[in-house]
């Protein structure tokens with residue numbers, strides 16, 4: 001087994017992406033405040049490919065079975081944990097930015113984003129065989145709800161970028177990617193019966 005197939009590859013990718021996002025944010029920002037804002041923004045942005053890998057792991061495998069799709073499916077739990085990591089870094093970065101900018105978030109953001117964090121950590125803590133056994137029939141609906149709630153917060157946040165002419169292109173790309181991922185998931189599901197491999 002090479003490194004790309006190992007348990008550590010998703011976690012290493014999440015670690016490098018989020019450290020890179022913080023470093024690049026502060027490196028590119030013209031002052032400390034802008035650096036903190038870019039770090040908050042980019043720590044969420046690097047979570048997108050990590051999230052989509054976990055979100056589409058079984059879809060890709062159902063569409064076509066080869067060593068690449070099999071590896072992604074076998075490592076989907078680690079991709080989920082890598083996402084929990086990247087978003088923990090987002091939480092630290094956004095908190096730092098909001099504190100130094102003296103910009104408390106509104107109630108909708110606290111409740112909507114807060115529930116997303118609850119779901120991220122519930123899923124991270126229950127992504128193991130012991131929890132699957134203990135939670136029985138509740139495990140799957142909780143994880144299906146959680147992953148789609150995170151999908152919704154991503155979509156909603158990027159959709160909100162439509163209101164800012166400077167960030168409109170990011171809104172179009174981000175919300176477009178989320179819609180495409182959902183459509184892809186549904187299309188493959190309707191076309192083919194789900195397949196699984198041992199995690």
Ligand code: HEM
Pocket residue numbers: 037040041042044045090094097098105109110111112113114116117150151153154157158170174
């Ligand atoms: C209470 C929780 C959260 C708060 C207070 C928060 C706050 C922030 C802040 C301050 C930024 C940077 C703002 C800017 O670019 O001007 C940001 C960016 C962003 N956040 Fe969060 N966030 C939260 C949770 C989440 C969650 C759970 C997700 C996704 C599941 C998310 C997705 C995003 C996205 C997509 C961006 C923009 C990235 C881009 O421009 O590409 N946030 N957030």
